[in-house]
Amino acid sequence: MTQRNRNTLIVIFLLITGTIVGGIYLLNSFLSALAPDKITITKYEIKSSDGFINPITIEKLKVDSIGEEQRPVKYVIEYLTTCSIKQPGDKPPVALNKIKLNEPGQYTWSEEKVHIPILHYDLSRSRTDSIESIIWSMGQQYFDICPIKFEPGNWYFITFLDPQIVGAYIFVDDKGTLNQYMAYSGVSPI
Numbered sequence: 001m002t003q004r005n006r007n008t009l010i011v012i013f014l015l016i017t018g019t020i021v022g023g024i025y026l027l028n029s030f031l032s033a034l035a036p037d038k039i040t041i042t043k044y045e046i047k048s049s050d051g052f053i054n055p056i057t058i059e060k061l062k063v064d065s066i067g068e069e070q071r072p073v074k075y076v077i078e079y080l081t082t083c084s085i086k087q088p089g090d091k092p093p094v095a096l097n098k099i100k101l102n103e104p105g106q107y108t109w110s111e112e113k114v115h116i117p118i119l120h121y122d123l124s125r126s127r128t129d130s131i132e133s134i135i136w137s138m139g140q141q142y143f144d145i146c147p148i149k150f151e152p153g154n155w156y157f158i159t160f161l162d163p164q165i166v167g168a169y170i171f172v173d174d175k176g177t178l179n180q181y182m183a184y185s186g187v188s189p190i
Helices: 003-034
Strands: 039-041 045-052 056-066 072-085 096-100 107-121 124-127 155-159 165-172 178-184
Touching: 039 165, 039 178, 072 096, 072 155
Parallel strands: none
Antiparallel strands: 039 045, 045 096, 056 072, 056 155, 072 107, 107 124, 155 165, 165 178
16 A cells, blocks of 8 residues: 555545544534533532523422432422522623522522422422412512521422423431432423
């Protein structure tokens, strides 16, 4: 084989390899864009890979029963707090990648003591009492930091008003470790 043929084969091999690697990268990027936000919750903050622009609500639950997915299916919401993100009125909303629970930021918190029985099945949750309405916190007190603290032995449910995510169930074990169980809606962002 001549040097010219060898160089031609090397160039063709590199072009084919580059095309395959580039195609895999583009396919991975496309599929990543369809995936729901990656949300991480700790005792001190809530992080999102795409950021938050909508309110976040943390509900403290009194659990009656746990389902097959190891998350509550029947419970009562006893308390809720809502984080409202401050947005400029004359500009597009700015997404926050992180909400600090123990520090002030570009948001305010409100709280409300409630008694709302819930049944969570498949991809939705519904009230089991006679009042059927959207659950919103309309507390009159506002706080700079989150008024709720994650306590050992308790369940919490966090909603993000994201069509792809129903919410995140959090269980705090006896050691104080937060165990996160995400509930996805199956809705595509497109």
